[in-house]
Amino acid sequence: MSEPLFAPDSTHAEVRCWQCGHEVTVKPNGLPAGISGAEFERRARCQKCGTGWPHVKVFPVTRSKWGM
Numbered sequence: 106m107s108e109p110l111f112a113p114d115s116t117h118a119e120v121r122c123w124q125c126g127h128e129v130t131v132k133p134n135g136l137p138a139g140i141s142g143a144e145f146e147r148r149a150r151c152q153k154c155g156t157g158w159p160h161v162k163v164f165p166v167t168r169s170k171w172g173m
């Protein structure tokens with residue numbers, strides 16, 4: 106049900122605010138171990154405007170996680 110945000114081979118994720126466009130990079134070691142993608146999105150808040158539910162893109166993009 107809740108897939109981990111980071112796969113074992115993930116290096117980082119780009120997190121972008123859909124509201125103001127503020128973008129940050131997060132690394133697996135900067136987050137609670139094994140945090141799920143859904144949990145991260147639920148907790149994340151834009152540091153600039155405070156908007157939640159950012160767009161998250163995990164790198165490297167080696168497999169289909171977001172329907173592409």
Ligand SMILES: [Zn+2]
Pocket residue numbers: 122123124125126127151152153154155156
């Ligand atoms: Zn924002």
